[in-house]
Amino acid sequence: MMERAGYFTQINEEDVSYEIKTFQSHGKELQVQVPVLTTEQLLQIADGVKKASDILKSFSVSELVHIIDQVIARLLDRDNPYRKKAEALLPIITGFDEEMVRLGITAQLKTFRKPQLQRFLVEDFGNPLALDDFQPRAKGGYSKAIGPQLMTTIWAGNVPALPLWSIVSSLLVKGGSIGKVSSAEPLFAGWAAKLIAEVEPRLADCLAVVWWQGGDEEKETQLFAASDIVFAYGGNDSLTAIKNRVPLTTRFLAHGHKVSFGIVAKESLNAKNVHETARLAAYDVMRFDQQGCYSPHFFFVQSGGQVSPKIFSQYVAHELSAFEKRFPRRTLSQEEDAKSFAWKQKEQISVFSEQGKEVISSDSGSWTVVYEPLKDYVLPSPLNRVIRIIEIENFHEMTPLLVPFRNYLQTAGVAASPRNLFQLSTLLATLGVTRISSLGQMTAPEAGWHHDGTWSLLDLVQFVDIEHSAEVYAENFSSYRD
Numbered sequence: 001m002m003e004r005a006g007y008f009t010q011i012n013e014e015d016v017s018y019e020i021k022t023f024q025s026h027g028k029e030l031q032v033q034v035p036v037l038t039t040e041q042l043l044q045i046a047d048g049v050k051k052a053s054d055i056l057k058s059f060s061v062s063e064l065v066h067i068i069d070q071v072i073a074r075l076l077d078r079d080n081p082y083r084k085k086a087e088a089l090l091p092i093i094t095g096f097d098e099e100m101v102r103l104g105i106t107a108q109l110k111t112f113r114k115p116q117l118q119r120f121l122v123e124d125f126g127n128p129l130a131l132d133d134f135q136p137r138a139k140g141g142y143s144k145a146i147g148p149q150l151m152t153t154i155w156a157g158n159v160p161a162l163p164l165w166s167i168v169s170s171l172l173v174k175g176g177s178i179g180k181v182s183s184a185e186p187l188f189a190g191w192a193a194k195l196i197a198e199v200e201p202r203l204a205d206c207l208a209v210v211w212w213q214g215g216d217e218e219k220e221t222q223l224f225a226a227s228d229i230v231f232a233y234g235g236n237d238s239l240t241a242i243k244n245r246v247p248l249t250t251r252f253l254a255h256g257h258k259v260s261f262g263i264v265a266k267e268s269l270n271a272k273n274v275h276e277t278a279r280l281a282a283y284d285v286m287r288f289d290q291q292g293c294y295s296p297h298f299f300f301v302q303s304g305g306q307v308s309p310k311i312f313s314q315y316v317a318h319e320l321s322a323f324e325k326r327f328p329r330r331t332l333s334q335e336e337d338a339k340s341f342a343w344k345q346k347e348q349i350s351v352f353s354e355q356g357k358e359v360i361s362s363d364s365g366s367w368t369v370v371y372e373p374l375k376d377y378v379l380p381s382p383l384n385r386v387i388r389i390i391e392i393e394n395f396h397e398m399t400p401l402l403v404p405f406r407n408y409l410q411t412a413g414v415a416a417s418p419r420n421l422f423q424l425s426t427l428l429a430t431l432g433v434t435r436i437s438s439l440g441q442m443t444a445p446e447a448g449w450h451h452d453g454t455w456s457l458l459d460l461v462q463f464v465d466i467e468h469s470a471e472v473y474a475e476n477f478s479s480y481r482d
Contacts, residue, residue, distance in 0.1 A: 005186035006035040007193035007209040010048030025095040034186050034211040039219050045208050046226045050149040052205035053176030061131045067200045069114040076109050082191045090160050095330030108161040112168050116447035123448035124457040140468035145461040147175030148228035156233040157184025158291040173460045178208045221245045258293035258410035265416035269305030277415050280440030282319035287443045290383040294411040294442050297381040298388040300398050309391035313371035317360040320367040329366045343382040344368050406432040413442040
């Protein structure tokens with residue numbers, strides 16, 4: 001099978017060279033043609049997107065919401081050609097289980113339907129009409145939000161359909177955008193862009209999806225200089241390299257490596273709740289093999305419930321075993337497999353020197369649960385369905401263990417009573433956590449979430465203020481002045 005990645009209207013495809021990348025998984029092979037653009041071609045695309053961004057400004061935000069909703073409706077239709085491609089080809093590219101990809105795409109898409117988009121806009125702007133025209137401010141005067149002429153986004157390829165967040169966000173703020181796909185998943189963004197152009201042809205030139213070899217200093221330096229905003233996902237080292245190429249006059253927004261975890265309070269460990277609690281915890285571990293920044297590395301489990309943390313770890317192991325039958329883990333790369341094996345081997349050896357510790361693993365090695373009493377440190381998981389369960393007595397015992405991760409903390413999944421939820425949330429906020437969800441929802445952020453504690457849309461605009469003094473002074477020049 002052969003599929004072409006990318007989307008751009010500003011230059012002729014006949015003038016572009018393509019490189020073939022081969023993917024193999026689930027007994028199938030897929031060849032993907034990725035566009036190899038010269039620096040001049042990339043800048044030509046950027047110039048075209050910037051000029052076309054004026055077209056976006058002519059749409060009302062309500063019209064753009066309607067367009068996006070139509071795009072999402074088509075992608076949710078399993079008979080749609082693009083949806084069929086996504087279900088058939090993304091498992092080959094990513095290695096993830098076919099059913100996991102299907103359900104994951106649907107869950108992502110549901111986040112961008114009309115009601116969710118409206119909440120998304122209200123969450124950030126209060127009055128989304130500020131994207132259309134000057135709106136009155138409580139203190140006097142008026143303000144309008146202006147999106148970028150050009151936002152360049154560098155996408156990661158760890159989770160399917162991730163590019164939707166920035167594609168939708170740039171459209172909502174009426175900003176032209178160029179996205180660079182990852183070599184690990186180069187297709188979905190181009191399909192989304194093509195479908196947007198099919199639903200509303202007037203938007204065809206307002207966005208582009210391209211590829212270049214990561215770390216190409218010439219291309220990145222020149223494109224970033226032409227951009228109003230550079231938005232990047234990736235590892236901390238690659239983000240640092242990108243940041244060094246972004247000029248001071250260009251806004252740089254980055255989402256790097258994060259550490260997320262779960263908390264299980266003792267009230268959720270009774271005969272009524274423990275099965276469901278363990279299932280939801282295991283689901284967060286299983287989904288996309290912990291590849292998202294919101295996936296848990298470890299769980300803190302409180303003692304004193306009807307079911308002990310050690311027994312709870314056995315429940316989680318049972319659930320991971322059940323999930324493995326329905327959603328088999330993807331085949332790991334040699335590097336990932338070696339890292340996982342070394343981690344597990346070290347944990348298994350430490351059982352003999354650390355009293356009470358237990359390591360439970362599948363015969364195939366496709367998942368591992370490590371239970372241990374509280375220590376004075378905690379190590380992150382190597383991911384790919386490897387989870388550590390740490391017994392605690394008091395929630396404040398987590399504090400010294402989490403302090404070293406302060407700059408990296410993101411999501412905490414919590415199973416606790418209402419009273420404990422808010423007490424825990426206050427503690428977690430002081431430690432640097434930026435998102436608190438229920439178990440089972442750690443990998444499914446809501447529309448309008450504050451990604452890493454920041455704004456999803458507000459960070460993409462600049463505001464123009466008409467001060468009250470200007471309004472009053474203008475009265476001096478009115479035709480009706482006495």
